[in-house]
Amino acid sequence: MSATLDQLTDWxxxxxxxxxxxxxxxxxxDxxxxxADHGSNLDRGMTAVVAALDAEPQPSAAALFKKVGMTLVSTVGGASGPLYGTLFLRVATSAGEVTELDGPAFAKALRAGLExxxxxxxxEAGDKTMYDALSPxxxxxxxxxADGDPLAEALRAAAAAAAAGRDATIPLVARKGRASYLGERSAGHQDPGATSVTMLVAAAADALA
Incomplete structure (x- = not known):
């Protein structure tokens, strides 16, 4: 099965x-x-993304994800704007001017986003960031x-892996970002970036279910 442009937009x-x-x-x-701004910043950015898509539906996967990325970069402050913006811009470049993505193409695009x-x-792994959910x-x-699962099922496995990665950030001591300034006091808290990434992957699984 492939993800259609409608499903990618729904994601x-x-x-x-x-x-x-x-x-x-x-x-x-956060x-x-x-x-203490990850939720408000990302919500502002994604609200702007939806408004942009409502105003002008995009003709291809590349155009869709480029619009998402550029909107996030221009509307979201803090670290999450550049990070999520870069993720979607890399996904756009990998996806190309197509109207559907098969499993391997979708996976390649998501890996490009991770990179x-x-x-x-x-x-990197264990830094207590969005990477700890996105990479797994x-x-x-x-x-x-690779095991032959259809894309929808594979995305459910990906969502479960993201959730496990998110939960694994709780005991970690942060090594990146503002949280790293807290040192040992950052342990015992779930990373907000890993939490929002888990929502991103779960949303993909739901959109393709």
């Missing part, structure tokens, strides 16, 4: 709805170890597709 809209619904939770998580996050944020999700997606 973005579902992610925006999740961020909006959990805005206060994301901000509360208040413990960051600037963009790494290039921008210099994060991308690996799980690749593994499930």
């Amino acid at each position: 973005v809209r579902r992610f925006a709805a999740e961020v909006h619904e959990h805005r206060d939770e994301l901000t509360r998580l 208040a413990a170890i960051g600037d 963009g996050v790494v290039a921008r944020g210099k994060a 999700a991308v690996d799980a997606l690749d593994a499930a597709l």
Whole structure:
């Protein structure tokens, strides 16, 4: 099975709805170890994304994800704007001017997004960042597709891996971003970026279910 342009657009809209619904939770998580703005910033950005898509439906996967990325970069402050913006811009470049993505193409695009996050944020496993949810999700997606699972099922595996990665950030001591200033006091708190990434992957699984 392939993800159609309608489903890819639905993914973005579902992610925006999740961020909006959990805005206060994301901000509360960020208040413990960051600037207390992850939820409000990301909600503002995704609200702007939905408004942009309402005003002008996009003709291809590349155009869709480029619009998402550029809107986030221009409307979101803090670290999440550049990181999520870069993620979607890299996804756009990988996806290309097509109207559907098969499993391997979707996985390749998501991995390109991960590589963009790494290039921008210099994060690696165990740093207590969005990487800790996104990297296991991308690996799980690749593994499930290699096993012959259809894309929808593979995305469910990816969502489960993201959730496990998110939960695994709780005991970690942050090594990147504002949270790293807290040192040992950052342990015991769930990372807000890993939390929003888990919503992103879960939204993809829902959109393609």
